[in-house]
Amino acid sequence: MRRAFLIAVPYLWLLALFLVPFVIVLKISLSDAAIARPPYMPQFDWAEGIWAFLRELDFENFIFLTEDDLYWKAYLSSVRIAVVSTLLTLIVGYPIAYAMGRAPEEWRPTLMMLVILPFWTSFLIRVYAWMGILSNEGVLNQFLLWTGIISAPLTILNTPTAVYIGIVYTYLPFMILPIYAALDRLDGSLIEAAEDLGCSRVQAFWLVTIPLSRPGIIAGCFLVMIPVIGEFVIPSLLGGSGTLMIGKVLWEEFFSNRDWPVASAVAVVLLLILVIPIVLFQRNQQKQAEAEQ
């Protein structure tokens, strides 16, 4: 009884916060846009019954997505930006997590605190702050001009570079924390053993530390990559109009075209793009785990 209850909690959570909203979005994606409030048809009507309602749904909007290359370009460009920024975040985040893991025991809570500290300020305000730092008359350019490193201000704001800076900055804690958690648990004697058996420090790092922190790396990469694919705020504030991302396209569908059905179709496809690799990965992990047993 208690067990059933414990299992029910996460499933109820999933049902209420994922499946139900998803079914609603899926339903809208099968409707047609209309001048109405809310702006789509058919609306569900108890009098006419569910079958009359279901008959009016179709896949028109999904077919439409394949007809215009804008959508595929935007999906691809979002995935590319997400992959590149995940790698950048990993490159920046791993050394930080590693240093934290190797730091003396009594420092670790403080270091942990420092990583979490930026969350105390609103995300939006922090992104706005980057606008102040990166703009042509911004802090960074003024500093570089003052030191004489550059003679004319660099244009960083409204370029893809600014988007990458914003993403790496914002998502860094999500990379550091799981890697740190993995490294924190790492048994130091394993590295000593590797060194005793003739590994150099670098070899020990590659052969022992990295494989043992792999779960942390994978968790961190997922935590960064998945939200970045759908990111809207950072590209719209820091990126120029040249940065094409699916989040922005989704916004345009809702706000400029008022086409909720197509917007919902874009969202459903985005979800599939995200879910399929995760499921495949999960399968692979399970198989590996079974093989090891």
Next chain:
Amino acid sequence: MKIKTLTLTAVIALGTSAAFAEEVRVYNWSDYIDEELLKKFEEETGLTLIYDVFDSNELLETKMLAGGSGYDVVVPTGTFLQRQIQAGAFQKLDEAKLSNAGNMWEVIKERTAQYDPDNAYSINYMWGSTGLGVNVNKVKEVLGEDAPLNSMDLILKPENMEKLSQCGVHFLDAPTEIIPMALQYIGEDPDSHDKDVIAKTEPVLMAVRPHIQKFHSSEYINALANGDICVAVGWSGDVLQARDRAAEAENGVEIEYHAFKEGSLMWFDQMAIPVDAPNPEGAHKFLNFIMEGQNMAAASNYVYYANGNKAAQEFLEEGVIGDSAIYPDDATMQNLYTTTPYPAKTQRTVTRLWTKIKSGT
């Protein structure tokens, strides 16, 4: 300015913190009112005013169509209002509660009736045109003394734009204004809903796209005033506000507004009450307050837009009613055109074209 507005709203919200006080929630364009009026309204009526701002019709429309926005008064532009009325987003005004209705100006009422038949759902707040904001000295420095300051040539001829890109050009992020402008430039009907005709604007806009620094509908006020940019395609009153901010700052920046000599778009911002407004009673009080000649005049004197209120005219400053950039003379008036809302399929073509133009791909 926007920050000022927000702080003010916060102060108002805190100041009259009788939590149970009756509230009126107004959603208006940014930089579009004299904030003294908000205080005055609260003092006169004893209601708590929550005043929020936006800078795009599209954003407002989405809120209206989704429903449950929580606002009592909103201010869509005529073309958007028309479609939102069709969708059933607004409630009819109750004439009995609007004792100042007689103050409205027939000339404008006739024009707004094309969007809102019989003006049954809305009152005109302000109206204006879409044209050019120029930093006179900088533009002349770049293009020479005979720069076409009042012509679309300034911003749609690639050779001019190439030179102007050194000092910065902003365009409104409003496809429903920029595309009609480009149509007018190539001699087509600016109100065309024909996909093939609209497509003709693509090469025109693409040719100048590389020289446009940004598409944005509110940043250009400060950017012009600070001298960060030298040309903006913007709304009349906003450019004039930039002119005043520059004059106040005494930074040597001289801004002028020019309607296009080829013809400028004329638009009307209308105050309306959402069908699900939590406090329609208070909303009517707010509309009636705005329709009071002196109040409307105070708003126009502050933001440099013309209004649709006849009674307000005697209270307008000479610099407002006497300025043909705000209250156009007959000749300029003849040259202004209006547009109607796009049907859904055309809207999609327009948005797609706009995405293409903005992203350059």
